[in-house]
Amino acid sequence: MTTPDLAYLLGRAQLVEARVRELVALRRADDPAPDDPFRGLYVSEETVTRLLAAEQPVDQSSDREARAALEADADAVEAGGRPLRLRRLARMAGLSEVDVELLMIALLPDLDSRFERLYGYLNDDVSRRRASVGLALQLAGESAMTATARARLEPSRPLIRRGLIVVEEPDRPFLTRGLRVPDRVSAHLLGDDAPAAGLAGLIDEVAPYRAPVADQLGRALAAGVRLVHLREQVVGTGSAVAVAALTAAGMGSLTLDLRRLAGASAAEAATLAELAIREALLLGAGLVADPVEALAEAGQEPLRRLTETDLPVLLIGSTTWDPQWSNESPLLAEAPVLGGRDRLVLWERELGEHDPALDPASLAVHLALGPGQVQKAVRAAEASARMNGGPVSAEDLRRGVRAQNAAGLERLARRIEPEVTWDDLVLAPTVLRGLKEVAARARHRDTVLTDWRMRRGGGRGHGVTALFAGDSGTGKTMSAEVIASDLGLDLYTVNLATVVDKYIGETEKNLERIFAEAGGVNAVLFFDEADAIFGKRSDVRDAHDRYANIESAYLLQRLETFDGLAVLATNLRANIDEAFTRRLDAILDFPEPTEELRRSLWQRCLAPPLPLADDIDYDFLAASFDFAGGSIRSASTSAAYLAAAEGVPVGMRQLVAAVEQEYRKLGRLVLEREFGRYFSMIA
Template identity: 60%
Template structure:
């Protein structure tokens, strides 16, 4: 026998003793203890005995003290919140009685003249409230449109029965709440959760709170810009107006098989807890019953989303509020509030994370991650930790449309002319300071223009365009997302624009650098319209022109054919960087950088000859260096000139170039081998 079984048996013996005591107590007050038909009917004597008895506890449980119960007057609170009448209260109490005192099961079975029907019927409830069964105004209190039914405080079963014989019952959540229980509604787990308003209140929270408190507004729509904090703003406004906040996942609610029924449960939970609903994000495809149930006026509903409000969604017009991103100073305040006494000395979180457009909830989550990373390293939170935490708040949707690259190179890895490097630094600086220049100083006002930064990297293949984009992203602490044109261009009319819109839409909510490689394929020049193909191609280009101007992120267009880009795109670019073919000094530096410090070199390696003899771009030099490494590793010796020349010869053949003695000199046999 297992070790725990004897202990369990001894505890069950305590249950048996309690049952024996209860049976003895019952037999003392039972007028017919030996009735063989007990439970199948109720005699007058049994009902009289139940009326005379009380439902006090049986003998105290051995070795345990009776718990203390508090019974707050929640019925009065519910009456005020739901707008119940005295008759509504009476009907609710009649239906609740069997859940509070089990004797009422017998009473209702006796009065229903059916021992199996232990809940009150509508007719019985009306009569117990002193009203005739045919009283139409009273019966309407148990019909659709009345708060008891609309808020699901009371349920009516057996719809196939005549009205007066339909049963009434109170949902467990309502009965438990009236008795003082605090457990939330099980149906709402994962769908709705309370939200606390903490930290600095977002801009506009006080004004929206006044609209809720003084003007009696019950519906508001918060249109959120990238980096805005609509849920935080809504929660703060509700708390200012004296409401709790209950955040609702609207897409999950709309996808439920019975969304209208679940919306009713949500409103009931808000009424019970004195909360307003923070609902979103709104996409516009939610079914009408959801909106009609949520916006019935019982509780304030603050919806949020990124698209404009459609008046057809609800019959009640909402208070509309635009939620702008937090300023740099406001973000710094949230960072400091989330990381008290944990920041490294002299660290300004606003400067370290200026390139990240995050709302207050995202900053608090990022701060938690940053604190965990710093604690794991036994260090105070520095800029690296802050940026790593901020990157964890990127949505995953863009990764389905573009390839994410975690930058692993820095400025020292670039071998470029000084003017090109200067423009790259300028691009990084624009990304860091765009909030101050474009939002605080308003140097790009009007016209629906975005607050993004766009750049063009133009140059031959292998000149360092992609690597430079990675370096810029790494210097900002951002990830690089390379757009795959195969997922964008579509042969069907209009599909390319839809694919691009999905990419731009996802990128707006991601703190990263968006790289369009071979951009001339989709950002080409508009042409004269000669047939339908030209017409739709021009529409595509016109769409891209407009979308680039409203983009709020950081985008880089890379092309080998700058002349193929439409001039209208060039006007909308912030920085244009030309990547020239490296000169001899740059090529020598590239050869040295690509071979690195870990690769063993033979004494005959002549970098000066390689740089002077072969006019190759950086990408081709890197490819040749890797090939030489494989050749040397296969031969089991250090990298020497034989391997390097052989690798260059292979690179020439890939490029379709001739291997001439004038270039290779005495190394020509190795190049041809």
């Protein structure tokens, strides 16, 4: 069935064909040597006759009348609310009527192979089967001797600048250069909307997010604004708002994920920018590019090409606009910062068809995800549920959320997927209460800081920062893991060996990379042995002191602007600078466990499926050995290895031997009075 788009395209092609027939007839009438024996080197008279006879002759009415009737039918189709592809392309690209004629003339060999040989005949060269510049101008009724007509095919004019026609063989004289329509343009005009192969990996599907700023931008775009820079704080929010703005302006949208340009050269990025502009033209859409910083890294040329176009272009970024990016001045706008209520609406909309028991208010509202990321997280959760053969569960949803995290932070810190919960913690009640308060801060920070506006001015971030202080093995790392598990986040442990650098300024650069990556990732950032980089500032006695103080001052400022969740752990709280402690949301001291807690720790570590003997004396272990939780876990593990080697369950003999090993590791004396009646079990 012929669609209105195809009917109009073929109608325009038939108008060109009538002119081709007329020109062929004129050439044949004026041919001085119709019996030339070398005519076989090009298309013969008989072949031309056969080609022209392959189709029924078109109506002999004048070209003007036929075109008027065709355009009247096209007007009626578009009045019914269906824009025709060729007409829409002409409007979007700013093509004149002559430009459209030249496009159709160049397109004919891609629509009907007969025109290859007909053009070869008219070019008087059987090997040149596309319209030349001179032939195209002649068929369009334009004189090749006028600068205006020739200028239509110059690089600065829409046909060439937009990539709708390619002028080949630049070494030939201008009038004999061939004209080719790229395959993507031909395919689009015939009804195919599959993007060009080079662009397929960059195009992203983004659902619109209707916000007041989207309506404002929509009005600006409808009024003729063509370049917008939208600054976002949460990844994905800006692009969703940009798509909504284009929708409000009555336009479609083509969204590019520029993060996938990583490693592309300036030339490659510039080519992709040209392809994106052409694709947006073909689709009658505005262009959304996110993030603009990724394109800026490839050089100025790709950005210049993207910003100096007549198409609506909305650039998304996390930094302020750099005037060096373009000669054009954009309309500057800020993407909204989503509060708890906003995210709850998003999650409820996406989870509407799933188990009502899934409570987004407790599972995911606190996560810094943009509208598009929420949608993708739910899709990823659905895929996880299909693998498990059941409905979407809370764990599936957590996996979906983690799947939205970028991998950049894994190059700078060690990722830990939490496996422990609140039930696994054995801590003093005051410490446990403090940990739950930290988790509550992270869960409700958007409600308090955004909806209730409890933190105003000063450029402060929305992050939560806590200090865990206590001796080694008292549960600081495990507590951070439990908080991450409770919030449905991953835990990233920062390796200080990759951060601290002996060269001046390098430590700050390494920390900035970590904070920048962590700001866009839903995770808990854990700094162990934090006093190494968050230590006290000192009096300046030499250059080393001066630069050490600069490093601390940078960290003080960076913590205030951090938007994530960070936990600092130290064995020496006294070494932490007081200026840091003022900026911390919570400080928790982890004391050595009491005898009662040590008994619970031994019982927790020595539990099934570990095979246990009947002679384990938990009261003795808790009362006699003043261990922190880490040492108890280490001794239990050593005892399990000893039992596995002997092929017996874990009993007091293995536990006493493991404790003796732990004493030696800690540099403590093995005294008979501490081991009591079990001292004889030590080998």
